[in-house]
Amino acid sequence: MKFFIDTANLAQIKEANDLGILDGVTTNPSLMAKEGIIGKEAVLKHYTDICKIVDGDVSAEVISTDYAGMIAEGEKLASLHENIVVKIPMIKDGIKAIKYLSSKGIRTNCTLVFSAGQAILAAKAGATYISPFIGRLDDISYDGMDLIAQIAQIFSVQGYQTQILAASIRNPIHIIKSAQMGAHVITSPLATIMALLKHPLTDSGLAQFLADHQKANA
Numbered sequence: 001m002k003f004f005i006d007t008a009n010l011a012q013i014k015e016a017n018d019l020g021i022l023d024g025v026t027t028n029p030s031l032m033a034k035e036g037i038i039g040k041e042a043v044l045k046h047y048t049d050i051c052k053i054v055d056g057d058v059s060a061e062v063i064s065t066d067y068a069g070m071i072a073e074g075e076k077l078a079s080l081h082e083n084i085v086v087k088i089p090m091i092k093d094g095i096k097a098i099k100y101l102s103s104k105g106i107r108t109n110c111t112l113v114f115s116a117g118q119a120i121l122a123a124k125a126g127a128t129y130i131s132p133f134i135g136r137l138d139d140i141s142y143d144g145m146d147l148i149a150q151i152a153q154i155f156s157v158q159g160y161q162t163q164i165l166a167a168s169i170r171n172p173i174h175i176i177k178s179a180q181m182g183a184h185v186i187t188s189p190l191a192t193i194m195a196l197l198k199h200p201l202t203d204s205g206l207a208q209f210l211a212d213h214q215k216a217n218a
């Protein structure tokens with residue numbers, strides 16, 4: 001399973017990349033705004049800066065919601081760097097745009113997926129990735145992990161090549177269960193990736209080993 005980081009913060013992207021386990025980055029307009037990246041040129045430059053840090057797929061989201069606008073934006077974003085994956089919302093014109101862009105060899109990530117039906121449509125259109133938002137489903141009392149399991153089963157039965165990118169990750173259990181259920185990728189905040197490291201028995205075990213070594217070598 002690939003690990004993407006879900007942020008537009010360059011320091012966090014560098015930190016995750018330095019761990020040696022980072023396979024890519026996802027962003028969205030909210031994450032760009034959070035970093036104070038305002039204006040078309042600044043946004044394009046920021047994507048280029050991210051591509052300089054990480055040798056892996058970088059999802060860059062379109063702002064348009066009409067077919068022509070999404071195509072124009074998608075082509076512009078894809079021309080920035082070979083690792084750019086154009087992020088397209090799960091709407092009617094978005095499906096048409098995914099179909100067009102994939103026919104031109106431009107890779108896409110269909111975002112804001114909340115149902116198996118939406119996942120099937122995006123796969124049929126040729127999306128490289130689909131992004132089911134687990135946490136946002138949990139927030140409204142649906143089990144986001146159930147959706148990942150359902151999509152994984154459908155894609156396996158149908159032989160779809162589209163990769164399941166589990167998004168809106170809120171805790172380490174989401175990452176572990178995504179791996180268990182066959183998601184191809186997770187995208188997560190840095191803090192949640194780092195939370196996978198932690199176990200109290202690791203900390204106490206290491207402290208004991210070091211104390212014993214100290215005693216024996218005093």
Ligand code: E4P
Nearest residue numbers: 006026027028136167168169
């Ligand atoms: C995915 O690509 C989205 O950027 C992201 O995972 C959304 O997460 P949120 O629900 O925490 O905003």
